[in-house]
Amino acid sequence: METLKVKKGLNIAISGNATQETVSAKQPQTVALVPDDFHGLTPKVAVKEGDAVKVGSVLFFDKKHPELKVTSPISGTVAEVARGERRKLLYVSVTRGNEEAYEQFETSKLTPENLRNVVFGSGFGALIQQRPYGVVANPEVTPNNIFVSAFDTAPLAADYNYVLAGREADVQAGLSALAKLTAGKVFYTVNSETSAALRNMNGVEINEMNGPHPAGNVGTQINALCPINKGETVWTMNIQDVAMMGRFLRTGKADFTKTYALVGPEVKAPKYVSAVVGTRMAELVEGQLDNSKKLRVINGNVLTGKPVCMENGFVTPVVNEISVIAEGDTEDEMFGWIAPRFNMFSNSSLFTAKLAKCLNKNKTFKFDARVLGGLRAFIASNEIERVFPMDIMPEQLIKAMIAKNLDKMEQLGAYEVVPEDFALCEYVCTSKIEIQRIVREALDYMRQELE
Amino acid sequence: MNFLKKTVDRLEPTFSEGGKLSKLHSVFDGFKTFMFVPNTTSKSGVNIHDAIDSKRLMITVVIALIPALLFGMWNVGYQHFIAIGQDAGFWQQFFFGFLAVLPKLLVSYIVGLGIEFTSAQIKKEEIQEGFLVSGILIPMIVPVDTPLWMLGLATAFSVIFAKEVFGGTGYNIFNVALVTRAFLFFAYPTFMSGDQVWVRTRDAFWWGAGDKLDTISGATPLGQLATSAEATATYHDILGNIIGFKEAFLGMIPGSIGETSTLAILIGGALLVITGVASWKTMLSVFVGGALTALAFNTWGPDTAIAHLPWYEHLVLGGFAFGAVFMATDPVTSARTECGKWIYGFLIGVMAIVVRVLNPGYPEGMMLAILLMNIFGCLIDYFVVQRNINKRLKRISK
Numbered sequence: 001m002e003t004l005k006v007k008k009g010l011n012i013a014i015s016g017n018a019t020q021e022t023v024s025a026k027q028p029q030t031v032a033l034v035p036d037d038f039h040g041l042t043p044k045v046a047v048k049e050g051d052a053v054k055v056g057s058v059l060f061f062d063k064k065h066p067e068l069k070v071t072s073p074i075s076g077t078v079a080e081v082a083r084g085e086r087r088k089l090l091y092v093s094v095t096r097g098n099e100e101a102y103e104q105f106e107t108s109k110l111t112p113e114n115l116r117n118v119v120f121g122s123g124f125g126a127l128i129q130q131r132p133y134g135v136v137a138n139p140e141v142t143p144n145n146i147f148v149s150a151f152d153t154a155p156l157a158a159d160y161n162y163v164l165a166g167r168e169a170d171v172q173a174g175l176s177a178l179a180k181l182t183a184g185k186v187f188y189t190v191n192s193e194t195s196a197a198l199r200n201m202n203g204v205e206i207n208e209m210n211g212p213h214p215a216g217n218v219g220t221q222i223n224a225l226c227p228i229n230k231g232e233t234v235w236t237m238n239i240q241d242v243a244m245m246g247r248f249l250r251t252g253k254a255d256f257t258k259t260y261a262l263v264g265p266e267v268k269a270p271k272y273v274s275a276v277v278g279t280r281m282a283e284l285v286e287g288q289l290d291n292s293k294k295l296r297v298i299n300g301n302v303l304t305g306k307p308v309c310m311e312n313g314f315v316t317p318v319v320n321e322i323s324v325i326a327e328g329d330t331e332d333e334m335f336g337w338i339a340p341r342f343n344m345f346s347n348s349s350l351f352t353a354k355l356a357k358c359l360n361k362n363k364t365f366k367f368d369a370r371v372l373g374g375l376r377a378f379i380a381s382n383e384i385e386r387v388f389p390m391d392i393m394p395e396q397l398i399k400a401m402i403a404k405n406l407d408k409m410e411q412l413g414a415y416e417v418v419p420e421d422f423a424l425c426e427y428v429c430t431s432k433i434e435i436q437r438i439v440r441e442a443l444d445y446m447r448q449e450l451e
Numbered sequence: 452m453n454f455l456k457k458t459v460d461r462l463e464p465t466f467s468e469g470g471k472l473s474k475l476h477s478v479f480d481g482f483k484t485f486m487f488v489p490n491t492t493s494k495s496g497v498n499i500h501d502a503i504d505s506k507r508l509m510i511t512v513v514i515a516l517i518p519a520l521l522f523g524m525w526n527v528g529y530q531h532f533i534a535i536g537q538d539a540g541f542w543q544q545f546f547f548g549f550l551a552v553l554p555k556l557l558v559s560y561i562v563g564l565g566i567e568f569t570s571a572q573i574k575k576e577e578i579q580e581g582f583l584v585s586g587i588l589i590p591m592i593v594p595v596d597t598p599l600w601m602l603g604l605a606t607a608f609s610v611i612f613a614k615e616v617f618g619g620t621g622y623n624i625f626n627v628a629l630v631t632r633a634f635l636f637f638a639y640p641t642f643m644s645g646d647q648v649w650v651r652t653r654d655a656f657w658w659g660a661g662d663k664l665d666t667i668s669g670a671t672p673l674g675q676l677a678t679s680a681e682a683t684a685t686y687h688d689i690l691g692n693i694i695g696f697k698e699a700f701l702g703m704i705p706g707s708i709g710e711t712s713t714l715a716i717l718i719g720g721a722l723l724v725i726t727g728v729a730s731w732k733t734m735l736s737v738f739v740g741g742a743l744t745a746l747a748f749n750t751w752g753p754d755t756a757i758a759h760l761p762w763y764e765h766l767v768l769g770g771f772a773f774g775a776v777f778m779a780t781d782p783v784t785s786a787r788t789e790c791g792k793w794i795y796g797f798l799i800g801v802m803a804i805v806v807r808v809l810n811p812g813y814p815e816g817m818m819l820a821i822l823l824m825n826i827f828g829c830l831i832d833y834f835v836v837q838r839n840i841n842k843r844l845k846r847i848s849k
Contacts, residue, residue, distance in 0.1 A: 014499065155499075229847045302498045325499065329492050332456050336488035337506035344502035349726045350511055351502055369492040373504025374484060374577045377621025380508060381782040382730065382789055395787065396836050411840040419496075426497045430508055431621070436496035 004224050006211030008389040010347050012155040015364035016264040020162050022272040031278030032093035037316040038126050040135025043089045051078045056103030056254035059092045067139045071123030073256035073276050075101040107252045112180045122254050124245040131234045133447040134418030143235040145184040150198050151191045153216035154301040156263035158320040161195040163259045167243050168197045174246030179203045189221045219421035223390040228416045264324040265366045266295050277317040282310040294327040296369045303423035328368025347428045376431035384425035401442035477571040481578035509580040511728050515719035516587050522715040523708040524548035527595050530650045535661030550655035555590035558599045562606045570615045581620030588628035591709025594648035605634040625825045626784045646670035649705035671706050673769045677814035679756035699767045710773040720776035729780035733796040737775035740800025748808050758808050774817035786828040788835040799824045
């Protein structure tokens with residue numbers, strides 16, 4: 001076991017952290033899965049409207065790798081196969097039936113080959129992310145290593161010590177399964193606050209990593225422990241998804257219930273909500289929000305999550321937080337370039353936020369969705385570098401990505417990164433450059449050219 | 452505030468596409484964002500953003516320049532009243548300097564911002580704030596008696612050919628203010644050096660006129676040292692009194708408007724370092740490079756007055772401190788890698804002293820050193836980046 005320290009990074013002091021209390025959302029009548037949440041998957045629908053489905057029945061699968069499947073989280077009938085412009089598949093929704101029926105999977109005494117088929121066939125494989133390119137795992141590739149982080153340092157992230165308390169056996173079962181899927185090792189990274197129960201895992205390499213966000217990001221951990229070289233593939237999986245998969249492998253029953261942290265400055269009483277993936281957002285947050293102002297409900301944390309509308313938005317399987325902030329588009333702040341702005345948080349020393357944090361460590365700030373500036377070219381230097389702990393030159397890599405220069409991207413480490421790794425860079429950027437979008441487009445371009 | 456907001460909202464359609472004054476859209480947008488923080492919300496990527504933006508960044512640099520600017524104004528008046536042999540109080544001196552410097556500030560801002568506004572409108576972009584800093588830097592690095600039309604011409608040349616043709620703020624290779632100075636320096640050398648331009652002897656706005664005393668010599672200390680026939684490093688103020696480190700550090704000497712007081716510059720420099728706007732690494736390494744080179748010339752250099760100038764006096768004379776604090780640290784034109792900044796700054800310090808000591812034509816070398824290193828900044832970065840690339844390649848071959 002190695003103990004590593006991350007120095008570069010930033011903990012964003014945003015208000016609305018969840019208290020340790022879990023409520024169950026009421027059983028949703030309809031759930032829906034959105035193909036866009038599984039980046040890199042080209043969906044082909046496997047059902048028609050009106051078809052009866054069980055928990056674990058295939059809803060859609062990847063055109064290129066048909067064994068990669070996304071399955072229904074509840075049993076009932078297919079309500080809608082919604083398509084948008086140019087027949088793009090928007091979502092597939094399922095209405096709950098009267099009885100709970102489960103698709104049968106044989107999950108005991110599996111050979112690695114069978115295990116792989118079960119994991120991808122039951123829909124849990126779609127929750128595995130692959131690097132390079134930051135896409136859903138390709139079931140035909142055996143990954144060199146698999147990384148799982150036991151903690152999350154993102155703003156208002158779910159506390160896995162709490163969420164997974166008592167579910168260590170599920171985590172262990174999931175990790176053991178992952179260990180069979182890789183040619184190398186499963187790297188399982190904890191931090192100093194990880195509970196003893198969650199640390200006590202077998203068959204994996206455990207390392208400790210401490211420091212500010214993004215210490216909890218798998219990208220940071222991969223780069224520090226076993227960086228990805230050209231031609232290698234690494235899989236990563238969120239620990240709650242690992243536990244969900246472990247539960248499935250132990251019981252043979254696919255259960256897609258997750259605990260989401262409902263957090264953010266605009267949530268009345270931030271806490272944990274246990275819900276089935278794909279629950280309609282409006283149902284999940286019902287009664288929890290202050291509806292007097294325009295809000296932005298985010299699938300995921302405030303740095304990497306996607307805003308969704310309440311009615312046609314569904315909780316994504318791969319996230320662990322639902323964050324709610326004010327939209328702020330009617331806010332008119334005067335003379336922001338010179339006003340002291342005591343209530344604003346900043347990583348720079350041009351505001352009083354750092355001083356206020358020194359005086360009161362627990363001070364938090366309200367945020368809204370405003371960009372707070374105009375788009376410019378890169379001006380400030382050593383700004384994004386200060387929050388980017390990987391051994392990669394972020395500015396140079398981003399510039400190569402903007403220029404779509406494949407050789408330079410490869411040389412500067414594009415195989416090792418996914419957009420999430422640049423979230424803090426985008427947050428602190430003075431020039432307000434949409435870095436995650438640039439990285440996403442560049443990785444997609446790279447995949448299209450090289451794969 | 453409500454009234455302002457309503458006015459802005461009412462005027463918006465007039466200036467938008469299709470409106471009567473849509474040709475002034477960029478200007479309108481510039482004023483609107485000057486008054487109100489834009490309330491556009493994020494469309495992709497992160498949902499929250501840091502409070503910092505480029506307006507705040509640039510205005511901090513402008514604030515950091517103010518001590519040096521105010522001191523420069525006072526010093527212009529101070530030198531002026533000595534030169535005409537009149538007694539004057541502090542406020543009189545300052546007010547005279549203010550009147551003498553103000554037209555330069557106005558010319559620089561009007562010409563520069565005019566071009567910026569126009570090109571922003573042509574490119575249909577927002578107005579970029581870069582010139583806020585360049586516009587105050589330009590009058591601070593020229594002698595007080597440089598004619599206004601020359602200043603305007605040089606500013607226009609520099610903004611167009613050193614910045615806009617490359618794409619605007621953030622894309623320029625050379626420091627805009629220094630290109631302005633270089634243009635003046637090579638196009639109108641008689642108005643940028645010698646002993647006639649550093650001390651205002653005529654009036655400012657018909658005020659403070661007087662006859663110049665015959666005993667006055669208006670050459671800068673570095674000018675005196677460069678033309679000195681003797682090999683001893685002594686220099687004097689405009690009355691002929693021998694002065695030394697203290698006077699040079701405080702800045703009561705003739706020179707470009709904002710560059711004379713190292714003390715005022717360091718106050719601004721401290722603000723830049725504390726707020727993290729400028730790189731302390733670059734600043735420090737310029738001073739280290741300059742000091743070591745000057746020390747080397749002190750020990751092994753030729754037998755000339757300037758070579759004998761003690762190293763610590765090199766750092767407080769001429770534009771050395773000003774260049775180190777405000778010019779070398781320009782993030783756009785400097786090296787952008789952290790390791791590169793050490794090398795970049797060090798070489799600026801070295802080159803500035805080398806030009807001073809070894810080039811008989813130019814008494815001051817800071818401008819040329821920084822412009823030269825602006826070119827090499829990218830090259831230094833190239834090697835730093837290449838090292839990261841090689842590390843990655845080595846990992847594969849292992």
